[in-house]
Amino acid sequence: MIRAETDREWFAQAVTDALPGLFGAALRLTRNRADADDLVADAIAKGWTRLETLTDREKVRGWLFRILTNAFLSGRRIEARRGAHESLDPEAEEDFSLFEQLHAPILLWWGNPEQQFLDKLLREDLARAVDGLPEQFRLVLVLADMQGHTYQEIAEMLNVPIGTVRSRLARARAQLQQALWKHACDAGLVREGQKARAAHE
């Protein structure tokens, strides 16, 4: 397909604007900088060849993220056929609440413990917790919380019922909060009494 120079300039600007977001999403999906670089480059190349499928240029950002996600998914399907697929933990909790663990009077911090926890939460601790999620949970979390897709859009992208999206997202959030709680305990941010109380519950 022949394109005008103005199309190329416009596309280059759109890609440049979206690049930190594309790379961020790719890094969370692949958990590896080299693979994330490859995924971003693949998505940009695919985007250019399929430019005519973009009907509204105002929506280029979401369109690029969709291409990136699909490129990731098709790569994973190939790996899954090779037997490298990560299985879901059927026992994964759906209702663990970090707020409920923190919202107690006997914590190390006085006043508003849950808010103080978030103030002290380091980006790398949160990134580690997200990266530790099983792939299918991590994927819905990236699509919903980082890319801002609706449940319906995610269901269409993943070709699953909307109830599955809701359930995976709930489990993703519960596991993420559980990992953050564990980190808080390990890092000594929570008193022994509180840990014992939480374990008892």
Added chain:
Amino acid sequence: MPVMPALSVKARKHVRLMSDVRTIDCEEALRRLFDFLDAELAGEPQREMEHHLEHCRSCFSRLEFEKRLKAHTAELGHEPVGEDLERRVRALLDSFKC
């Protein structure tokens, strides 16, 4: 007999709307919390949730916590791009034929 101050049309409509809203308990509110947070609720369920949050400090605090944690998570979706990738993308964009 005390005289009630006159309400504007908008205020009367708001009072009427709120008085029509069904009350939900905390258990139901927590079940809907993430749908509300993700803007997946609409119409009556959303109004019931808003009504509950206006009156329940505990659920309101929980929502604020989840909102902040979600905002922190969203920030992970943006990463500084390394020089290698920047160079690679520039070369790729330059290679596209017109």
